Amino acid sequence: MCERPIGSAITPDGEAISYDTRGTLMTRRTRGSPYAPQDAADTEAMLAAVGADSEEDLFDIPESVRFDGAFDIDARSERAVRRQVERTLGRNDDLTEFMGRGHYDHYVPALVDDLSSRQEFLTSYTQYQPEVAQGFLQALFEYQSMLVELTGLGVANCSMYDAASALGEAATLSQRVRSVSGDRILVPDQLRDGKREVLEQYAAGPDLRVESYPTAAGTVDVDGLAAALDDDAAMVYAENPTVCGAVEESLDAVGELADDHDALFVLGSDPVALALLERPADVGADVVVGEASALGVGSAYGMGMGIFATREEYLRQVPGRLVGVSGDATGRRAFTLTLQTREQHIRKERATSNICTNQAWVALRTAIHVATLGPDGLVDLAEDCVRLAADLADRLDDVSGVIAPVHDRYHFREFQAKTDQPAAAVASDLEAEGFAVHVVGDHRIQVCVTDANEPEMDRFVDAVAEVA
């Protein structure tokens, strides 16, 4: 291409090219993939090198199963796709969310986006060649260490998909580590439906029974749990904070009950709550699962980051990847994936889990977020989650037709409120006012407040007063 026409042209081999008025090449688009850089001359030379007449000759596919149709997907320019993304997603209503129930929005510092987006992190693979992946391995090791500090448990893996799948993995772990047989997985009756359904998915293969125990005032009904327990119980699951935002007050008792029945005590939480609430190791938790995406992600339509931490004695039964310390040939400290004989690519059907691709990059973001906050910032954020929830509940309670909180408990980020009006109508009217909340009962909504939506609290209270 020695000539540089101003404007655009299609070359004989199908390239669409365009130049600006100074003849600078602006775009060079083949009719194929813009990310497959071979030009026509290279393609020809490569075909010659492999002794093929055409690319099609390289496909060893019987005629009878060849696809000769079309997907009917039109190629678009980068700019056109971006416009389409913006236009399509622009159809989402711009609502200020006061929503939680397992997916939380905290402000994500710019540092998290910037550093995690470095291509060396973003485009890298699982660290099967640790010598060229020290950076990611160290970041994951640091993430694991943060979780060890937060939970007080000796081992944390470097991610599961989300809190729900981590809970499912905990249930299967209970089968592998428990000394006597038992197939009952006890969960609170108020457990979020989605989480329970995922747990049941994991429970189906090993024929575990997922059963509810009662809660009272938004937390564990200890007597009810005691009555539900027997020696067939393999696992007891509790959350702190609970799904309705209540701070659990009976964790010691839950831990003791589980222990009395040789059942695994699994506790659900998140890294912000863990910075302030009782340390899981201190209340006898055997496993901590939960949603680390509370930090590092923000609202992402439920995209998660599963925590999985446990006691060292269960180390060899842990699902997922673990980063450990070793040394290299110079004797310097180095990091590597370790204990891989637990995993599917080595152990196949005897692996602790089928998980391969995980949420490593989200773990990196969570770790950077934790590091950015530091211990002071993290504890401050957690304390704000308590203060803001109490403050907002007080203010909503002052609204005629609203009682908040429903549960006589301390709350973390969120709480339930009773509405005289049908909750669905309240939520729908709030949408019209620009706000989104959860409907959790005929006359009950759930409201979540964090640093992210705090500036909108006044307007929100006004809106509730308007519609309730």
Next chain:
Amino acid sequence: MTDGSADGGDSLDADEHAPEAGTLYDQARWTDDGEYEPLLSEKDATEVAIGEDSPLPDDLTRDSLELPGLAEPELARHYTRLSQMNYGVDSGPFPLGSCTMKYNPKFTEQAAADPNAAVHPDRSAGSVQGTLEVQAQLQDYLGRIGGMDAVTLQPPAGAAGEFTGIRIASAYHEANGEDRSEVIIPDSAHGTNFATAAMAGFDVVELPSAEDGRVDLEALEAAVGDDTAALMLTNPNTLGLFERDIEEIAALVHDAGGLLYYDGANLNALLGRARPGDMGFDVMHYNVHKTFATPHGGGGPGAGPVGVVEELAPFLPTPHVREQPDGSGYERYEPDQSIGKVHGFSGNWLVLVRAWAYIARLGDEGLADASAKAVLNANYLAERIDYEVPYGPFHHEFVASAGDQDAADAAKRMLDYGVHPPTTKWPEIVDEALMTEPTEAETRGSLDDLAAAFNAVSAEDDATLEAAPERTAARRIDQVSAAREPRLSWQALDD
């Protein structure tokens, strides 16, 4: 604190086995006596007491929290240095077999960062019509590409897709009143297939490969029966070979009452050339982080959408998304015989946005070209390397044999030439396997460089290979001691 040396220097004996030809490579490294970059915890440890001004009573809080308390400039440097000790797709060739490490277009990051994508999953359907429309369109795109009638986007990874698919198969058989306990898997399949079948409660029947590296029809015929729930298959298989007998395979499995499951790991070989649905597969997963260019993120997140034929559509996870019959918008609904949920919410949404943007960018011709160039690149590279490639004709990947060399050692040596090595020692059907998938993203020139790296390594002696790598951030890492004495946190280093 550190000497800031990025070239390694004499202390690492970098030149002892310096490559004599081809590309030389020095990865940035930072050293501080006994370690490379110090840990955050070694830079600072600050303990915060949870005190009197806490809004919670004492008995509901922990006593204290100890974490690094570093300022933003320190953290920026820490993580930047870590990133410089990490090799990504933009660093150089990354021909990791079965992983499809293709280029991740930058604009898809911007698409995923659209502020309107940042919504809560429990929002009312009416208020997230844009999100539902993207989901519906991506379901539709994937259905067309795979030849499937319905697609769920919920599974957050390939293995989660497998689990979803096998759970669907299980529910289907159960709905038909059939108790089928076995899943058949070729011995060369991905480890996840075996683990998935076991997790879903099935017995695994391992199918030996035929001499040509493909499914052994006689062995399959002997293996299928009344207990067969499904056969899990990758096509092309892990050797890159197309299962030419796929129609007979499908007939054998279907005649026995089983379902045919397609592992989408190798779909990058077939775009626009063949579709799993047309080959007789009933259920499949797509690895969008492979085929559709979403970044691997150091291990994840990916996404593993699952496609099914019409008969299986009622079993898909809930909620499913569809256009409302009157065309007025999009809605969520629960399929009649749904298996329930496989993710707490709706999967890895921001990954799916990237995949949607990639597919829309490429369109029919771009997707077909991606496969054509991926297959051409694999064939060209195989032609240029000295190692033997025993099985063919292969497509997007090939498995070379390191012969008398140890494949893992050869891979370590390749790092010194500035390329990421292939997947090693798997599949086991090839001795000292080097499973190589260059993807469409490499130019002829970078493939020549890659071939030069292979060939330089193939000519080197065992001592050199065993000493490798030497130009990377860390030298050869002792795997055995890491496992024998596990230290998995900075707290464990103090013990």
